[in-house]
Amino acid sequence: DAGVIQSPRHEVTEMGQEVTLRCKPISGHNSLFWYRQTMMRGLELLIYFNNNVPIDDSGMPEDRFSAKMPNASFSTLKIQPSEPRDSAVYFCASGRTGPGEQYFGPGTRLTVT
Amino acid sequence: AQSVTQLGSHVSVSEGALVLLRCNYSSSVPPYLFWYVQYPNQGLQLLLKYTTGATLVKGINGFEAEFKKSETSFHLTKPSAHMSDAAEYFCAVRSSGGYNKLIFGAGTRLAVHP
Secondary structure (H helix, E strand, O other), rough: OOOOOOEEEEEEOOOOOEEOOOOOOOOOEEEEEEEEEOOOOOOEEEEEEEEEEEOOOOOOOOOOEEEEEEEEEEEEEEEEOHHHHHOOOEEEEOOOOOOOEEOOOOOOOEOOO | OEEEEOOOOOOOOOOOOOEEEEEEEEEEOOOEEEEEEOOOOOOOOEEEEEEEOOOOOOOOOOOOOEEEOEEEEEEEEEEEOOHHHHEEEEEEEEEEOOOOOOOEOOEEEEEEEO
């Protein structure tokens, strides 16, 4: 069974460019979470969806960040325009309502120069 | 509000020694508790979980954790550390708000010395 798939695994971009991170959750999971991890701030929850509907985006740092989940098998996190302080590892995780655990993808390492 | 406190951001043990990573939680409802491990340049991997029932929970790689309601603790242990156990460990509690949201602790980095 395939785990959570994220792409790209690494992204290097220049300040001001648009960045799109992609996530494919585990089939059958109905919850999806986007996290950001940095040395300074640790693991931060940005936004989460249930049955493709955004539930809480209070962790999204600025209006430059947006996320969508057009269907049960795909989600995107977009940063426009990107800034050097957005450099981090971005994780996507999915789960099923009930058991509680989340399964994490391998992450996307974003570097904004 | 729920919260998780991991005592000790860094723990160092010798190979073969007991591993003890501490986690205390705060929850207004019966908690679902989790331990995750993160190896360098990888995502978080579920080690074990407690939902209901037996308070001693066994996980992968020889780890186990015991839920102690009276102490609001869920400490992670392993009898004998291996070099491959060097990683960061996160304790988490499921949010009472539903939707499988987890509240994570700040993490404990485990170093294992030969």
